[in-house]
Amino acid sequence: MVPQDINVDLHMHSTASDGVVAPCELVERGLANGLELMALTDHDTIDGLAQARQAAMDSRVGFLNGVEISVSWGGETLHLVGLGFDPSRGPLASNLQQLQISRRERAGDMDAGLQAHGLPSVLNEAMAYAGNPNLIGRTHFARALVARGVCHHIQEVFDRFLTPGKPGYVPHQWASLSEAMGWIHDSGGLSVLAHPARYKFADTARWALLQEFMALGGRAIEVSTGSHSYTDTQRYRQISVELGLKASRGSDFHSPTESRCDVGAAPVLPDGCDPVWSGWPVDKLCGLRW
Numbered sequence: 001m002v003p004q005d006i007n008v009d010l011h012m013h014s015t016a017s018d019g020v021v022a023p024c025e026l027v028e029r030g031l032a033n034g035l036e037l038m039a040l041t042d043h044d045t046i047d048g049l050a051q052a053r054q055a056a057m058d059s060r061v062g063f064l065n066g067v068e069i070s071v072s073w074g075g076e077t078l079h080l081v082g083l084g085f086d087p088s089r090g091p092l093a094s095n096l097q098q099l100q101i102s103r104r105e106r107a108g109d110m111d112a113g114l115q116a117h118g119l120p121s122v123l124n125e126a127m128a129y130a131g132n133p134n135l136i137g138r139t140h141f142a143r144a145l146v147a148r149g150v151c152h153h154i155q156e157v158f159d160r161f162l163t164p165g166k167p168g169y170v171p172h173q174w175a176s177l178s179e180a181m182g183w184i185h186d187s188g189g190l191s192v193l194a195h196p197a198r199y200k201f202a203d204t205a206r207w208a209l210l211q212e213f214m215a216l217g218g219r220a221i222e223v224s225t226g227s228h229s230y231t232d233t234q235r236y237r238q239i240s241v242e243l244g245l246k247a248s249r250g251s252d253f254h255s256p257t258e259s260r261c262d263v264g265a266a267p268v269l270p271d272g273c274d275p276v277w278s279g280w281p282v283d284k285l286c287g288l289r290w
Helices: 023-032 049-059 092-116 123-130 138-147 154-162 177-186 203-215 230-243
Strands: 037-040 062-073 076-083 190-193 220-225 246-250
Touching (some): 023 049, 062 177, 092 123, 092 138, 092 177, 190 203, 220 230
Parallel strands (some): 037 062
8 A cells, every 4th residue: 555654745736737847847856845646637638647647656656547637616716636547448548638629729718818908919929839729728828928028926916817706717617526436436447636735615605515416426525735824724634634635745846936845745745644655556656666
């Protein structure tokens, strides 16, 4: 079984989606921080998994297949992390391709909204940052606008242009929670609700989300992640314990200059949590040091 007290990072992004570090280089960054078990969880794509898996195996780092799926729920966009699935099994891979097509369509609408606000078109630059035009997202537009000198940093772009109610924000209907969780589970994976403190729901809606998530087979939430404050982490530790949910840990790393945590450097889970990796059979993983 996988030990509990190891350095785990089950949420990170590469150049396959909106990260700036290649999948194989994420392993190198993690090793510098003592990483022992990782999952690459790019947005709506599994294209980087093979490269990351090989690098992890070469370095004897435990590796899980991962993905972060965009979900529409309660009028908001949520993120669902899938772990340990088989890409060749079930409907996950084909449905991710459909999400990628919708990302490209949304990008044109985002660029039009920015131009209507008097900003220059940055679609081509955003596409260049994305590499794959079907994986373009808000972060690529943010980087393009910073490069153009419109804003000083990524967060300023989001605050001024790319959040709900702003000119570059385009409401989009992603997969439903039940659809996304079905794709993951039918492919043999585990669903984790990503960075729950980021969702600005009232307590009643937040409770409804957690209840629906659990009813659909959800068994874990991210407790320690790059965007959670100490207070957030403690709150979701308590929620995980009260609801009997396992706790996950992940840096949500995207870039050395944009992310709060490096690969393998998210705060450790608080005492009392039941780690999502606790009890996993070692033969479920690639790489391994144990």
